[in-house]
Amino acid sequence: MNAPDRLHHLAQYAPPHRLLHTAHVPGHAAYQALVAESQEDYAGYWGRLARAFVQWKKPFTRTLDSDNAPFYKWFEDGVLNVSWNCLDRQVEEGLGDKTAILFEADGGTVTRISYSQLLAMTCRMANAMKALGVRKGDRVVIYMSMSIEGVAAMQACARIGAIHSVVFGGFSAHALRDRIADTGAVLVVTADEQVRGGKTLPLKALVDEALAHGGCDSVRNVMVYRRTGGGIAWHARDRWMHEATAEQPAVCEPEWVGAEHPLFLLYTSGSTGKPKGVQHSSGGYLVQVAATMKWTFDMHPEDVFWCTADIGWITGHSYIAYGPLAIGATQVVFEGVPTFPDAGRFWKMIERHKVTVFYTAPTAIRSLIKAAETHPEVHPDRFDLRSLRILGSVGEPINPAAWEWYHEYVGGGRCPIVDTWWQTETGAQMITPLPGVTTLVPGSCTLPFPGITAAIVDETGEDVPNGQSGLLVIKKPWPSMIRTIWGDDARYVSSYYPPELRGYYLAGDGAARDRDTGNFTIGGRIDDVLNVSGHRMGTMEIESALVACTELVAEAAVVGRPDDTSGEAICAFVVLKGPRPTGEAAEKLAVRLRNWVGKEIGPIAKPRDIRFADNLPKTRSGKIMRRLLRSVAKGEAITQDVSTLENPAILSQLNEAH
Numbered sequence: 001m002n003a004p005d006r007l008h009h010l011a012q013y014a015p016p017h018r019l020l021h022t023a024h025v026p027g028h029a030a031y032q033a034l035v036a037e038s039q040e041d042y043a044g045y046w047g048r049l050a051r052a053f054v055q056w057k058k059p060f061t062r063t064l065d066s067d068n069a070p071f072y073k074w075f076e077d078g079v080l081n082v083s084w085n086c087l088d089r090q091v092e093e094g095l096g097d098k099t100a101i102l103f104e105a106d107g108g109t110v111t112r113i114s115y116s117q118l119l120a121m122t123c124r125m126a127n128a129m130k131a132l133g134v135r136k137g138d139r140v141v142i143y144m145s146m147s148i149e150g151v152a153a154m155q156a157c158a159r160i161g162a163i164h165s166v167v168f169g170g171f172s173a174h175a176l177r178d179r180i181a182d183t184g185a186v187l188v189v190t191a192d193e194q195v196r197g198g199k200t201l202p203l204k205a206l207v208d209e210a211l212a213h214g215g216c217d218s219v220r221n222v223m224v225y226r227r228t229g230g231g232i233a234w235h236a237r238d239r240w241m242h243e244a245t246a247e248q249p250a251v252c253e254p255e256w257v258g259a260e261h262p263l264f265l266l267y268t269s270g271s272t273g274k275p276k277g278v279q280h281s282s283g284g285y286l287v288q289v290a291a292t293m294k295w296t297f298d299m300h301p302e303d304v305f306w307c308t309a310d311i312g313w314i315t316g317h318s319y320i321a322y323g324p325l326a327i328g329a330t331q332v333v334f335e336g337v338p339t340f341p342d343a344g345r346f347w348k349m350i351e352r353h354k355v356t357v358f359y360t361a362p363t364a365i366r367s368l369i370k371a372a373e374t375h376p377e378v379h380p381d382r383f384d385l386r387s388l389r390i391l392g393s394v395g396e397p398i399n400p401a402a403w404e405w406y407h408e409y410v411g412g413g414r415c416p417i418v419d420t421w422w423q424t425e426t427g428a429q430m431i432t433p434l435p436g437v438t439t440l441v442p443g444s445c446t447l448p449f450p451g452i453t454a455a456i457v458d459e460t461g462e463d464v465p466n467g468q469s470g471l472l473v474i475k476k477p478w479p480s481m482i483r484t485i486w487g488d489d490a491r492y493v494s495s496y497y498p499p500e501l502r503g504y505y506l507a508g509d510g511a512a513r514d515r516d517t518g519n520f521t522i523g524g525r526i527d528d529v530l531n532v533s534g535h536r537m538g539t540m541e542i543e544s545a546l547v548a549c550t551e552l553v554a555e556a557a558v559v560g561r562p563d564d565t566s567g568e569a570i571c572a573f574v575v576l577k578g579p580r581p582t583g584e585a586a587e588k589l590a591v592r593l594r595n596w597v598g599k600e601i602g603p604i605a606k607p608r609d610i611r612f613a614d615n616l617p618k619t620r621s622g623k624i625m626r627r628l629l630r631s632v633a634k635g636e637a638i639t640q641d642v643s644t645l646e647n648p649a650i651l652s653q654l655n656e657a658h
């Protein structure tokens with residue numbers, strides 16, 4: 001049975017009645033009208049959105065230029081400034097005193113900053129960067145913890161036309177060095193230290209280490225935000241942020257740039273080989289980020305938005321640093337971690353700040369489910385979460401059991417969940433429910449955002465019928481798409497536009513559409529799709545079945561290993577809610593889980609191997625590193641790069657756990 005068949009038996013949730021009238025996209029007919037508009041006149045539709053969501057210094061005359069495909073250009077002769085659209089524009093429209101960011105520090109201290117204050121901070125920072133010689137087109141690496149200053153640094157780059165590349169604060173000095181070298185950055189913006197979960201961790205010291213290694217000669221200065229005041233080494237190139245900005249005026253004329261001017265580079269994490277510097281544009285990126293921000297989350301002026309991502313990931317770019325500001329929203333920015341001081345932190349913060357729209361990742365939800373089951377005092381039902389209207393999910397497929405829990409206990413059964421599929425490369429949400437439109441099916445990201453031509457094809461680019469799995473592609477270019485891989489046009493073309501796919505963008509995910517509704521279900525990365533005795537199966541489907549055994553299983557990851565008879569054998573790594581079993585107890589539990597999966601999906605899906613672990617190997621962004629698990633499953637030595645692994649100690653345990 002494939003994924004859509006299974007989902008068929010799940011509950012469906014119609015949109016709340018009220019939203020059928022009040023949402024920005026109110027009801028199915030409104031959605032259909034937008035889809036029809038985009039089908040009849042693709043460029044016209046996106047041109048209309050570009051004028052509605054962005055203010056242009058000089059209007060564009062041509063929407064889409066496909067002459068040099070796949071190097072597409074959007075709104076090319078239009079001139080704008082992204083920071084002006086996010087800040088000055090809001091002040092001009094009377095939102096100067098509105099709270100832009102409600103910052104909650106790790107220890108709980110709250111700082112509010114209004115749109116006019118954030119504009120002044122950004123201008124000072126932009127002027128300080130200019131004083132250090134940073135010019136339009138220069139690269140600036142930002143290696144910061146979650147902070148208002150981090151967002152302002154990104155905005156300041158946008159203001160002067162510098163191209164930022166944010167490196168997640170959890171990356172090592174080595175990973176940071178590679179990224180600085182690849183971008184040829186002239187400035188690094190960092191903090192003395194970061195604070196997470198009650199602990200201080202170095203940042204500036206890692207910048208020093210990265211720069212000491214050579215290959216980073218382009219860096220002239222390091223600007224340091226004083227977060228903790230902890231002791232750090234000081235070099236001639238270093239400048240305190242508060243000193244460099246204090247002497248600067250709070251006004252800075254934006255650098256007006258063409259729509260295709262690069263806004264940022266963001267390196268994709270955890271993949272094999274050299275990380276890819278995904279290059280994004282200014283105009284097209286902002287158009288789609290602003291449009292999805294407003295429609296997907298159905299944002300209204302009084303909403304309080306909270307996206308729990310880090311600014312080091314694409315979600316933190318599009319739905320913290322740019323999206324909320326581009327539509328004049330109030331948002332919460334959080335420095336810490338969901339489990340400090342306890343696993344009730346998210347719920348406590350939603351209650352405290354009266355958050356109305358909450359956007360987080362399935363991995364966070366699953367860990368909080370686990371915590372709530374053993375510690376009732378951190379269960380969301382202990383908190384007043386009535387302010388919530390809409391919930392979001394991003395980053396990986398959400399298994400139906402976690403979806404149902406999120407819906408029931410966090411959303412009180414009344415909040416639509418927007419399960420948003422997109423990628424670093426897509427820049428903004430692509431396939432997602434809309435709160436006033438979509439009938440939700442747990443585990444499905446449902447239908448494309450209006451104007452997005454998502455489809456499922458086979459290896460030759462031929463459409464596959466609904467109900468069958470295939471490759472997820474986007475048939476036409478879209479405004480916020482990747483423009484190239486920094487410094488490697490050929491790799492851009494070969495990674496995303498393989499010749500056999502007829503000019504479609506290859507997302508790298510396997511997916512299927514439901515026979516009746518056409519809803520999309522993502523099966524996971526293509527290399528995670530298993531072929532067991534000729535049956536194509538998403539590892540996610542089996543993981544989902546395992547996690548559905550809610551009394552036993554907290555988390556599971558499934559990979560394939562080569563097998564002479566069946567092609568591939570299914571290998572499951574399981575984290576139990578209770579202690580990790582060994583010996584006979586482990587064998588008994590494995591039999592029980594195999595039978596469970598057999599019952600849930602069918603005998604073909606029963607894992608051949610089941611190994612129990614205390615945790616799964618994850619990247620710092622919370623993605624399970626399946627390529628490592630594949631090596632473990634095969635019994636191979638680990639030769640891959642494990643520098644992005646959050647919990648390296650887990651590897652030895654996985655190797656032992658037979």
Ligand code: 6R9
Pocket residue numbers: 268313314315393394395396397398419420421422423424425445507508509522524525
């Ligand atoms: C935004 C982001 C992209 C990959 C993507 C897919 C997985 C993201 C998902 C999802 C199922 C969702 N993914 N959202 N899978 N349902 N709602 O996460 O970007 O870090 O580049 O990851 O994440 O496999 O291809 P990125």
